[in-house]
Amino acid sequence: MGASGVSVDVSVIVPTRNRSALLLQALRSALRQRDVDGEVIVVDEGSTDDTPRALEMVDDPRLRVIRHDVPVGVARARNSAAEAATGEWLAFLDDDDLWAPDKLAEQLTAARSAGADWVFSGGVVIDENGAILRAQRPPDPDTTVRVVRQYNPIPGGASNVIVRREAWSQVGAFDARLRNTEDWEFYIRLARHAPPACVQAPAVARRLHGNNSTLDIDEIMRGIRLIQQTHGGTPDWAVLHRWLAFSCLRAGRFWKGVGQFARAGWHGDKNVGADLAWLVRARLGYKVKQTPAAERDPWLAAASTWLADALVPVRVGERI
Amino acid sequence: MSDIDVSVVVPTRNRSGFLRQALASVLRQEGVILELIVVDEASTDDTAEVLASIRDPRLRILRHSVAVGVAAARNAGAATAQGEWLAFIDDDDVWAPGKLALQIAAAAAARAEWVYTGAVTIGANGEIVYGQPPMPPVEVVEALPRYNAIPGGCSNVIVRRGTWERCGPFETQLRNTEDWEMWIRLAKTGLPACVARPLVGYRVHATNASLNIEQIIAGTHAIEQRHHTTADWGRLHRWMGESCLRRGQRKAALGQYFKAAMRGEVRGVASDLWQVVRRRAGLANHSPVPRNAWLDDAAHWLREIDRTGPASAGGTTSPGNITSPPLTLTL
Numbered sequence: 001m002g003a004s005g006v007s008v009d010v011s012v013i014v015p016t017r018n019r020s021a022l023l024l025q026a027l028r029s030a031l032r033q034r035d036v037d038g039e040v041i042v043v044d045e046g047s048t049d050d051t052p053r054a055l056e057m058v059d060d061p062r063l064r065v066i067r068h069d070v071p072v073g074v075a076r077a078r079n080s081a082a083e084a085a086t087g088e089w090l091a092f093l094d095d096d097d098l099w100a101p102d103k104l105a106e107q108l109t110a111a112r113s114a115g116a117d118w119v120f121s122g123g124v125v126i127d128e129n130g131a132i133l134r135a136q137r138p139p140d141p142d143t144t145v146r147v148v149r150q151y152n153p154i155p156g157g158a159s160n161v162i163v164r165r166e167a168w169s170q171v172g173a174f175d176a177r178l179r180n181t182e183d184w185e186f187y188i189r190l191a192r193h194a195p196p197a198c199v200q201a202p203a204v205a206r207r208l209h210g211n212n213s214t215l216d217i218d219e220i221m222r223g224i225r226l227i228q229q230t231h232g233g234t235p236d237w238a239v240l241h242r243w244l245a246f247s248c249l250r251a252g253r254f255w256k257g258v259g260q261f262a263r264a265g266w267h268g269d270k271n272v273g274a275d276l277a278w279l280v281r282a283r284l285g286y287k288v289k290q291t292p293a294a295e296r297d298p299w300l301a302a303a304s305t306w307l308a309d310a311l312v313p314v315r316v317g318e319r320i
Numbered sequence: 321m322s323d324i325d326v327s328v329v330v331p332t333r334n335r336s337g338f339l340r341q342a343l344a345s346v347l348r349q350e351g352v353i354l355e356l357i358v359v360d361e362a363s364t365d366d367t368a369e370v371l372a373s374i375r376d377p378r379l380r381i382l383r384h385s386v387a388v389g390v391a392a393a394r395n396a397g398a399a400t401a402q403g404e405w406l407a408f409i410d411d412d413d414v415w416a417p418g419k420l421a422l423q424i425a426a427a428a429a430a431r432a433e434w435v436y437t438g439a440v441t442i443g444a445n446g447e448i449v450y451g452q453p454p455m456p457p458v459e460v461v462e463a464l465p466r467y468n469a470i471p472g473g474c475s476n477v478i479v480r481r482g483t484w485e486r487c488g489p490f491e492t493q494l495r496n497t498e499d500w501e502m503w504i505r506l507a508k509t510g511l512p513a514c515v516a517r518p519l520v521g522y523r524v525h526a527t528n529a530s531l532n533i534e535q536i537i538a539g540t541h542a543i544e545q546r547h548h549t550t551a552d553w554g555r556l557h558r559w560m561g562e563s564c565l566r567r568g569q570r571k572a573a574l575g576q577y578f579k580a581a582m583r584g585e586v587r588g589v590a591s592d593l594w595q596v597v598r599r600r601a602g603l604a605n606h607s608p609v610p611r612n613a614w615l616d617d618a619a620h621w622l623r624e625i626d627r628t629g630p631a632s633a634g635g636t637t638s639p640g641n642i643t644s645p646p647l648t649l650t651l
Contacts, residue, residue, distance in 0.1 A: 065385040066396070072380070076400040083395035083489060084388040172485065173399060 010038040010104050010162065011087030015077040016095035017045040020054040022207070024314035029099040031060055031320060036104045039064060041081045045071040050316055057317040075174035075182045078158070082168060089162050096207045097159040098126075098310040100303070103203035107162050116197035117167035118190045120144075123155035123204035124303045130311040133208065135300050138198050145191045149233030151240055152184035156204035161186075167193060179216065181223035188231050202303035205310070208250050215251040217244060217260075238269035245275065254283065325352045326420050326478065327401030331393035332411035333361040336370040338523065345414040345521075345625055347376055351421035354378060359397040361387040391498040394474070395489035406481045412523040413475035414446070416621040419519040423478050432513035434479040434506045436460070439472030439520035440618040446625060449524060451615050457514050461507045465549035467556065468500035472520035477502075483509055495532060497539030504547050518618035521625070524566060533560055533572070554583030562592065 012030045016023045023042070030040050040060075044051055044067045055065050066081055074094075082090055089111075091104060103121060111119040125134040136155030139147070147153050154160055161183075163171075171189045174182045190196065224235055245260035258279065265272035314320055328346050332339050339358075346356050356376070360367055360383045371381055382397060394408055407420060423435040440451030454460070455469055463469035470476055477499075479488075487505045490498045506512070540551045561576030581589045611619075 065383075067381075067383040067385075068400070069381040069383075072400045072402075079399035080382060080396040083399045084384060084392050086388075176402075 008037045008039050008087045009108065010036055010089045010091050011082075011085035011165070012038055012040045012091045012093055012104075013043065013078050013081040013085065014040060014093045014095055015043045015045060015074045015081070016047065016051060017071060018047045018049045018051065019095045020047070020049050020051045020316060021313070023051060023095040024054055024058075024316070024318075024320060025310065025312075026093055026095050026097060026099075027058065027063070028314055028320040029101070029310045030093055031058075031062065032101055033099070033104045034101050036108065038062060038104065039085070039087060041066060041085060043068065043077040043081045045074075045077050054316040058320060060320075073176060073179070074158075075176040075178065079173040079176070082165075082173065085165065088165060090165050090168050091162040093159045094157060094206075096209065097157065098205040098207070098307070099159070100201065100203040100306045100310075102201075103199075104162065106199045106201060106203065107197075110197040110199045111162070111164075114141075114197035116141075117194045118161055118163040119197040119199065120154050120156070120161045121199035121203035122201055122299075123160060123206055124202045124300070124307075125155075126205050126207050126307065128207070128209040130307060132300060132303060132307070135202065135297070135303075137202075137299070138200060141196045141198050144187075144198075145195050147236070148184075148188050148191045149227075149231055150236035151243070152181075152187065154183075154187055156206050158183040159206060160204045161190070161196075163190060177226065178223045179219050181220060181227060185223075185227050185230070188227065200299075202299060205303065205307055215247050215253070217248070217256065220244065237267040238264050240264075241267060242269050242271065242275065249279070254279075322402040323353060324355050324403035325424065326354045326405040326407050327357060327398070327403035327481070328354055328407045328409060328420075329357045329359065329394050329397035329401065330409050330411055331359045331361060331390045331397065332363065332367060333387060334363045334365045334367065335411045336363070336365050336367045338412040338525075339367060340370055341414055341625060342409055342411050343374060343379070345417075346409060347374075347378065348417050349415065349420045350417050352424065354420065355380060355401070355403060357382065357397040357400060359384065359393040361390070361393050389492060389495075391490035391492045391494065395492070398484065398489060401481060404481060405478050406484050407478040409475040410473060412525065413473065414442075414521040414523070414622070414625050415475070416517070416519040416521075416618075417624070419515075420478065422515045422517070422519065423513070426513040426515045427478075427480075430457075430511070430513035432457075432511060433483040433509055434477055435513040435515065436470050436477050437472075437515040437520060438518040438614070438618075439476055439522045440518045440615065440622075442521040442523050442622065444523065444525040446521065446622050448615060448619060448622065451518055451618060453516055453518075453614050454514060456516075457511050460514070461511060464500075464504050464507050465547060466552040468497075468503065470499075470503050472522040474499040475522060476520050477506070477512075479506060494539045494542060495535040497536060497543060501539075501543050501546070504543065504549075518614060521618070521622055526567070533564075533576070536560065554580050554585035554588075556580075557583060558585050558588050558592065561589070565596065 014026060039062050041064045042055060044065060046068055078092055093099060107119045107121060120138060122138040123136045124132045127133050139153040144153050171193050175185050178185055224240060228235055241260045241264035245257045245264060248257035248260055261272060261275050330342060356379045358371060358381050360381060362384050398406055405424060409415060423437055427435045438454045441449045443449050454471060460469045487509055491501050494501055540556060544551055557576045557580035561573045561580060564573035564576055577589045
């Protein structure tokens with residue numbers, strides 16, 4: 001990014017809470033975006049660790065901080081920052097995720113050439129050591145619009161999509177009633193507003209670690225039903241339960257995961273056999289790595305190249 | 321869902337003295353469950369300490385490391401609100417203790433999505449400078465496209481949060497006129513309810529958001545374009561003339577009064593100028609406002625506000641313009 005002028009291309013909104021080490025990595029990946037004028041708005045949700053100090057030490061005029069003394073939840077945190085944003089586009093980045101250095105520039109190019117109001121890219125899922133666990137190639141824009149009410153086809157959680165601020169005002173903010181599913185609900189409204197553009201490259205890395213927002217299956221099921229009530233459509237339970245199954249495994253809740261796989265199978269999920277094999281392997285202590293080796297896949301190789309830089313640890317006070 | 325009745329959003333910047341009074345008047349609201357969201361716009365005075373000294377679980381603080389402007393600050397606060405109703409109060413204004421409860425009751429009775437009340441203009445020390453009962457809802461809605469018929473700046477209206485989410489937020493491109501533009505949009509959703517009592521103390525003092533005439537004129541043009549209306553320029557210029565006078569900018573005031581007269585406000589301008597002449601000649605009574613029962617209502621609760629603590633400190637006021645007698649105008 002260059003120095004920010006009067007009005008910037010992109011406002012990057014980063015909600016955070018008590019994750020200073022990961023946050024600094026995320027911020028570095030946002031502040032090092034190439035060929036984009038941007039501002040980064042960190043919303044500190046009442047952190048009690050050294051996050052305030054870490055943010056003060058980041059010496060960059062493009063960084064602004066909004067501090068909530070009491071946490072209000074990630075949806076409201078993002079919404080409040082969006083109201084204070086000045087960029088033509090809004091981007092969101094969770095404090096534990098990472099971006100490729102060309103993410104915003106490529107998304108802007110794709111959106112502008114397609115005349116789109118919102119755009120997403122491909123992504124990878126990484127573990128706490130930065131090893132790639134899954135490759136998530138992006139669905140094409142038509143498919144996205146078609147299936148988005150059945151399940152969330154967009155990789156990278158909330159850290160992927162960028163949206164024109166004007167469209168954001170029309171479509172409305174994140175629904176603060178939802179936890180974990182607020183990004184999906186937002187994409188449903190975006191898809192109804194206009195078709196997206198898409199960047200093929202794996203430009204987002206979503207990190208799975210012990211501290212991912214606590215997995216609350218009941219809460220997610222409540223969210224799915226609320227989304228269904230609001231927007232109609234039939235949830236694709238096979239996909240959703242499979243996603244929940246992996247979430248359970250990740251959270252170390254093996255038997256819950258088995259239950260979710262069973263439900264996915266009941267709803268016609270074709271991957272159950274393979275998944276169970278993964279389960280057994282995971283139970284035996286092998287790594288659950290659902291990707292081919294990067295060296296045999298150029299798409300993935302691109303991700304591992306930028307990830308190597310993005311994952312270099314940052315200490316508080318270090319220049320980023 | 322939350323059981324909060326009202327979320328109160330207070331944008332503030334370097335006005336800790338007045339802020340303390342504003343917040344006290346919010347936290348003393350009777351008969352409502354509220355949350356108070358202060359948006360501190362990168363204050364460099366002792367605002368942070370003042371806020372820290374208020375130990376009330378209903379208070380939440382958003383601190384912006386860089387100021388984004390009052391409209392965006394209000395929007396940011398509103399984006400975190402959880403209450404059924406949304407209220408705004410500026411950091412230098414004060415509320416009567418029953419303000420929110422009375423407005424909610426009036427809205428329920430009228431099945432209205434938004435409510436306004438009466439306001440009195442007060443000086444730095446809480447003394448009443450001017451006040452007049454508000455116009456009834458039908459007249460307000462009819463007048464809004466031409467001028468801001470709702471007194472009390474942004475510290476008056478409360479709106480159901482669902483309605484706000486549909487027709488908000490404040491237009492951040494506008495300065496000084498963003499409240500008026502918002503009321504025009506709200507008026508399109510339906511008739512407001514009204515509490516005719518004076519429940520807002522709207523403060524005029526030396527550090528009021530600086531009067532930028534060009535910005536107000538540009539804002540009015542923007543509103544005319546956006547809402548396909550014609551503003552009442554005579555009234556607008558007269559109001560700006562009065563505001564200039566209050567700040568001691570006599571030449572600018574004269575210019576505004578001249579423009580107002582050219583726009584047909586001849587009698588109003590003449591009456592204003594006659595007041596000025598009388599005052600300068602020492603003929604004007606120094607007890608500023610002729611009292612009536614409506615103003616006494618305001619005076620009664622304003623005395624209580626004064627007792628809760630002085631607004632002063634912080635050096636936010638300069639003496640001199642405080643005692644300037646009333647000019648019977650509102651925009």
